Ligand SMILES: *[C@@H]1O[C@H](CO)[C@@H](O)[C@H](O)[C@H]1NC(C)=O
């Protein structure tokens with residue numbers, strides 16, 4: 059708790075660059091993840107190879123990586139390779155990369171009609187875009203200690219912090235503002251297929267919305283040149299018009315091309331450009347986002363998952379940074395392209411838009427739409443010759459064939475959930491991972507490797523780090539539950555779950571914060587002391603003034 063050592067912490071946290079993990083640590087973690095999967099001989103062999111790597115070629119590679127990192131202080135060492143990993147992949151984005159998030163229904167029954175829900179969600183999305191542009195969005199925060207950080211004092215405190223010292227404040231309360239650089243590609247953006255490596259495109263002046271219905275493309279302006287949002291009743295009127303206009307499927311829907319492998323799609327896109335479709339493609343790529351008004355009512359969660367994950371292929375533009383999908387019965391979801399950003403960014407957008415659209419709906423169920431004349435809605439017509447048409451047909455057949463092989467089953471576990479586990483002082487995520495492993499062990503009779511992504515957005519241009527949840531402790535626990543259940547008392551089993559939860563939490567922190575974890579553990583006592591100091595807010599107000607001047 060010496061003032062001088064506090065200051066040096068501060069400086070380190072302010073830079074907040076993603077630390078390059080020490081090679082020894084990586085090897086140690088790798089071996090710990092291998093141990094539960096291998097028998098003794100295999101493990102000894104793996105250990106030998108890993109140690110050779112650590113002393114040999116690994117050292118040189120590590121030096122190169124550190125060197126590379128030093129030369130690229132403006133970003134993180136992972137950022138470029140991570141973009142490349144996605145953009146160079148030649149597999150179709152749908153099913154291989156694009157995830158989806160589905161939204162709960164609007165709690166007010168009558169607000170769940172397709173047009174009302176779509177209008178309200180579009181308006182809230184554009185509000186989110188505006189607060190992003192005006193930098194009104196609070197920084198995302200990663201909470202190491204959620205209980206403290208949900209207090210009113212904390213919220214007040216973190217809001218008052220200028221960004222330049224927010225890491226300081228964060229350090230004191232153990233919560234980290236996240237890197238928000240990904241948000242610049244949330245709107246107005248699209249992935250463009252190119253031979254061998256795709257590109258990300260962002261149009262800084264996107265003002266129009268792309269709407270898809272029955273495989274047809276429509277665009278209309280939702281923002282005026284000053285950034286004012288179109289009146290909600292006018293948006294509503296446009297959507298009603300589109301639903302009426304797109305009453306049948308087109309003979310060829312271009313959408314299927316975005317389900318192709320990337321090189322095939324890149325070649326067809328070139329043909330499309332040459333055939334005179336450049337303007338239309340530009341309008342798709344530069345739209346603020348894509349709204350898909352689906353002509354389907356999923357009858358259960360399984361059908362809903364299929365709809366949001368891949369749909370029927372003709373009413374999606376899978377390359378768009380994200381698509382807001384609304385079915386006939388007003389069920390909503392978001393499907394997003396993965397190269398530009400990770401779940402954290404999209405999840406925040408979805409949560410906020412959900413909250414805003416349900417608490418402050420722009421239109422009510424029986425509000426009347428505006429007259430149509432004011433704004434123009436354009437339906438995009440494409441010039442397709444024989445070779446483009448057969449490319450679309452080929453894409454459609456491939457897509458339909460692949461989809462037949464996919465089976466999604468969903469069920470809701472109702473015995474307990476997150477709240478119960480938190481009360482039990484267990485990590486819900488750890489328990490979920492453990493459940494997957496016990497299930498796999500019971501089903502297949504062996505311990506399987508597993509992967510879990512963890513956001514590293516606590517650092518500048520961080521993406522995700524891998525957690526390997528399978529460990530010696532989860533292995534023991536799986537054996538205890540499946541093979542030796544009668545041998546253990548409930549208290550013993552409970553203890554094992556505790557151990558798994560603790561171990562998993564450690565893995566999670568190591569992945570999220572890298573080498574900072576050690577600092578955090580060491581500084582816990584200091585932080586506990588600071589927590590009770592109410593005058594903290596004032597102290598930081600002062601520092602805010604100092605920095606201003
Ligand atoms: C997207 O378009 C809007 C509206 O023209 C603009 O205000 C905003 O700056 C753009 N955002 C990005 C990230 O380019």
Ligand SMILES: *[C@@H]1O[C@H](CO)[C@@H](O)[C@H](O)[C@H]1NC(C)=O
Nearest residue numbers: 329330332333443444445446
């Ligand atoms: C279709 O148009 C593209 C681009 O102009 C061209 O490369 C291709 O040969 C055309 N195909 C046919 C069958 O005309």
Ligand SMILES: *[C@@H]1O[C@H](CO)[C@@H](O)[C@H](O)[C@H]1NC(C)=O
Nearest residue numbers: 182185186189410414415418
């Ligand atoms: C949500 O809606 C209200 C009322 O329209 C608005 O004042 C508020 O700023 C919105 N929040 C966001 C994040 O857009």
